[in-house]
Amino acid sequence: MIKFHGDAADGLGIVEPGTDRLTAANATSFKDDVLGLIEAGTSRLVIDLSKVDFVDSSGIGALVGLLKRIGHRGEIVVSGLSDNVSQMFRITRMDRVFSSYDTAEAALRALRENA
Amino acid sequence: MPLTMTDPILVPPLKVVVADDDALQRAHASALLRKLGYDPYEAEDGAAALDLVRQLGARILLCDLNMPGLDGHELARSVREDKTDHYVHIIMVTSQSQSAERERALEAGVDDFMAKPLDRASLTARIRSADRLLRHEMLLAERNRVLAEAKEQIEADLRAAANAQRRMLPAPEARVGDCSFHSAFMPSNILSGDMFAYYQVAPGYIGFYAIDVAGHGVHASLLSVALGHLLTAEYFRRRAFDDTGAPNPAALVATLNERFFRQDSTEYFTMFCGILEQKSGRLHYCQAGAPSPVAIGPTGVTRQIGDGGFPVALLDMATFENRCDQLDSGETLVVYSDGATEAESLTGEAFGEARFRGVLEEAATRPGTIPGKMVEALTRWRNGRTLQDDLTILVCERTQQNDQVSR
Numbered sequence: 001m002i003k004f005h006g007d008a009a010d011g012l013g014i015v016e017p018g019t020d021r022l023t024a025a026n027a028t029s030f031k032d033d034v035l036g037l038i039e040a041g042t043s044r045l046v047i048d049l050s051k052v053d054f055v056d057s058s059g060i061g062a063l064v065g066l067l068k069r070i071g072h073r074g075e076i077v078v079s080g081l082s083d084n085v086s087q088m089f090r091i092t093r094m095d096r097v098f099s100s101y102d103t104a105e106a107a108l109r110a111l112r113e114n115a
Numbered sequence: 116m117p118l119t120m121t122d123p124i125l126v127p128p129l130k131v132v133v134a135d136d137d138a139l140q141r142a143h144a145s146a147l148l149r150k151l152g153y154d155p156y157e158a159e160d161g162a163a164a165l166d167l168v169r170q171l172g173a174r175i176l177l178c179d180l181n182m183p184g185l186d187g188h189e190l191a192r193s194v195r196e197d198k199t200d201h202y203v204h205i206i207m208v209t210s211q212s213q214s215a216e217r218e219r220a221l222e223a224g225v226d227d228f229m230a231k232p233l234d235r236a237s238l239t240a241r242i243r244s245a246d247r248l249l250r251h252e253m254l255l256a257e258r259n260r261v262l263a264e265a266k267e268q269i270e271a272d273l274r275a276a277a278n279a280q281r282r283m284l285p286a287p288e289a290r291v292g293d294c295s296f297h298s299a300f301m302p303s304n305i306l307s308g309d310m311f312a313y314y315q316v317a318p319g320y321i322g323f324y325a326i327d328v329a330g331h332g333v334h335a336s337l338l339s340v341a342l343g344h345l346l347t348a349e350y351f352r353r354r355a356f357d358d359t360g361a362p363n364p365a366a367l368v369a370t371l372n373e374r375f376f377r378q379d380s381t382e383y384f385t386m387f388c389g390i391l392e393q394k395s396g397r398l399h400y401c402q403a404g405a406p407s408p409v410a411i412g413p414t415g416v417t418r419q420i421g422d423g424g425f426p427v428a429l430l431d432m433a434t435f436e437n438r439c440d441q442l443d444s445g446e447t448l449v450v451y452s453d454g455a456t457e458a459e460s461l462t463g464e465a466f467g468e469a470r471f472r473g474v475l476e477e478a479a480t481r482p483g484t485i486p487g488k489m490v491e492a493l494t495r496w497r498n499g500r501t502l503q504d505d506l507t508i509l510v511c512e513r514t515q516q517n518d519q520v521s522r
Contacts, residue, residue, distance in 0.1 A: 092425065093424060
């Protein structure tokens with residue numbers, strides 16, 4: 001379901017959830033798919049939410065689950081947050097947990113510069 | 116107990132009805148069937164055959180095409196019209212010249228054909244084939260029955276658990292100090308991941324909370340019930356006040372965060388935890404990932420309380436803040452779970468905060484009606500379909516001095 005752009009050489013990549021809603025219905029499979037990428041060597045990830053217009057509490061749980069798993073060995077940032085998703089991030093303070101960028105490209109640049 | 120295709124089902128031989136107006140043909144067919152180990156029942160016309168099939172619960176019908184009264188077609192059609200829970204396999208006996216009739220017979224519900232005169236080899240093959248199919252059907256029916264029974268048992272258990280959960284909740288309407296509480300609690304599917312309570316926690320202080328465990332269903336309800344048992348008035352008293360006796364709801368939330376956080380799990384919950392000082396109307400609260408409650412004045416003006424906070428048990432580094440607001444006499448605080456604002460219409464549109472506030476504004480003069488009105492509005496919004504997520508509406512009405520409780 002997820003879409004991945006990147007290559008294993010530098011461990012950088014962009015993930016799109018491939019759905020317009022990240023909810024209890026698909027959060028677990030989303031998390032498992034991305035965990036597969038992390039295990040395959042992608043340690044610095046942009047999760048591009050530009051096509052996602054709704055994230056519920058299970059979706060937030062999945063994003064934080066990924067962050068917990070990657071720990072200090074890598075980094076997860078988000079991009080393209082819609083107003084609705086931004087609001088969810090603000091109310092749950094996830095805006096303090098995930099660095100957020102307007103576009104996936106900007107997020108990728110920032111990850112490269114941080115390296 | 117799972118059944119597999121190889122499990123034998125101990126059933127007596129299948130009952131076979133032989134319908135033919137020709138006594139000789141009937142006797143011949145019956146003799147062949149007896150040799151195959153069946154117990155045949157004979158009928159001399161279609162009507163008698165139909166009666167026998169119904170009475171005996173016969174599973175195989177061997178019938179002639181031409182019979183007085185009900186002919187083979189009509190007999191097959193009548194058998195098919197009976198809405199029984201088992202299948203009757205119909206084999207029609209025709210002469211060579213009647214092969215054109217076969218299409219009509221298939222449409223009437225006949226399964227197979229045999230040519231006259233009946234010979235033992237071909238009857239054996241056809242009856243064995245029918246027997247295989249029917250036993251397969253019986254196996255499936257048995258498996259279905261076992262599943263239905265298991266489902267019923269599971270649902271009965273879930274309903275018992277849901278009743279136990281509901282009994283943990285405070286009364287839907289209650290008065291504590293100078294506040295009237297009104298509430299609605301609707302699980303999306305039998306059990307709920309929500310929990311709430313309110314109580315006098317210390318002289319002059321009312322404590323209350325609403326919790327929403329991420330996700331819903333059995334898994335979420337196990338945590339919500341555990342939290343419901345833990346969060347007693349006594350627990351509030353010990354955890355939500357500092358050493359000087361001042362309200363400190365964030366301390367209670369931080370304790371819960373420490374207790375329920377697990378590195379290897381993503382199970383967490385959102386919470387709104389409030390302590391209301393009776394004399395002053397000062398509201399001390401900690402908002403932990405829950406939607407911002409709404410305060411309404413008697414004139415219908417609404418305002419939002421709080422702007423967010425970390426959820427509980429999601430991150431070990433999370434910090435929790437105490438905030439203060441004022442709930443004056445005549446004002447009402449509405450705490451709710453996101454099952455309200457996130458409820459979707461048939462077209463996938465969320466109910467949203469604007470509509471939520473609209474309902475509150477309309478009911479402002481009668482806060483006691485808010486939970487019921489909100490459930491009504493959401494049910495309309497969902498076109499009567501059940502909610503996708505658990506719903507809690509907790510209304511705390513600070514009644515005016517000497518005022519009656521609104522209903």
